[in-house]
Amino acid sequence: EAIKCMRHSRRTTLTADDVDAALNLKNVEPIYGFASGGPLRFKRAVGHKDLFYIDDKDVDLKDVIEASLPKAPLDTALTCHWLAIEGVQPAIPENAPVDG
Structure with a gap:
């Protein structure tokens, strides 16, 4: 079945996704934890x-330990607002005007 999935995708290389698709067709739980970007x-x-x-x-291991760390990401922020209140969209900067 995995070969059929590979051929259906018009590829000549069998991938882990083909095997997972074949297992899915047979109602078998897929293989977790392995994926490959290429052959x-x-x-x-x-x-x-x-x-x-x-x-x-x-x-x-010495090269890994001595490697510089990547820059820390900027502080995360979370904002929220009401898109609509009781079916009415308030005219605030966060809500784009509705043309209608």
Whole structure:
């Protein structure tokens, strides 16, 4: 079924979304926690015919610790107003005038 979903989307690469769509068609709960923006490149393990792995980039922990932090976001703010009171829209700056 996942292959059918892939072909219906006119793609040649099977994605995790195709598998989730196929599971949904079969009324099975989807797989949670994994999504991929593109195809994963698997490598064959040396000395093993049927063993594959994804070659992840090694990251030095020292570089991660010493990296500068991103700028803190601006303070968050929340404002609210009544859009309409008893069916009447008040003429205040927050409400755009209604042309009618």
